[in-house]
Amino acid sequence: MNDAPRPVRIAVGLWLATAVFILFTTAGLWFQRGEIEQLSGRSSDDVTNFLIALTVVGVVFAALYGWLTRMFLQRRNWARAALSIVAIGHMLWLLVVGVSAASLVTLLLICVAIVFTWQRAAAQWVAEVREQ
Known part of the structure; x- marks a missing residue:
């Protein structure tokens, strides 16, 4: 990553920060389980099933961001498109x-990461591999 231009390093940092933030946010929901039960009026089993579903989805997204960021660092051009699609x-x-405060932060991280991922310097850096 030392040879990567600044926009690539920033994009990588943002994608990884997004993955970590997703995991912390998901873990935090488990600590607020009682409050979720009270606010939603749902049974304990319903809240548990909801949190399990959110956890699975969160872990899948975090794993995809981590793996695709790794592929991006290996200068795989398809990884830029895949990161954006995911x-x-x-x-x-x-x-x-x-919508919550955490989801707004996640949306902001994603939007800024996409911008840096598609900057000209990132495209040129990935293209250099094909020219060699």
């Missing part, structure tokens, strides 16, 4: 689940 799917998922 991110758009993730944004839609966040809008379906509901």
Whole structure:
């Protein structure tokens, strides 16, 4: 990564920060389980099933971001497109689940990461591999 231009390093940092933030946010929901039960009026089993579903989806997105970021660092051009497609799917998922402060932070991280991923310097850096 030392030879990567600054926009690539920033994009990588943002993608990894997004993955970590997803995991911390998901873990935090488990600590708020009692409050979720009270606010939703749902049974303990319903809340547990909901949290399990959110955890599975969160871990899948975090793993995809981590793996695709690694592929991006290996200068795989398809990884840039795949990161963007996964991110758009993730944004839609966040809008379906509901808007919260954590989801707004996640949306912001994703949007800024996409911008840096598609900057000209990143495209040139990935293209250099094909020229060699």
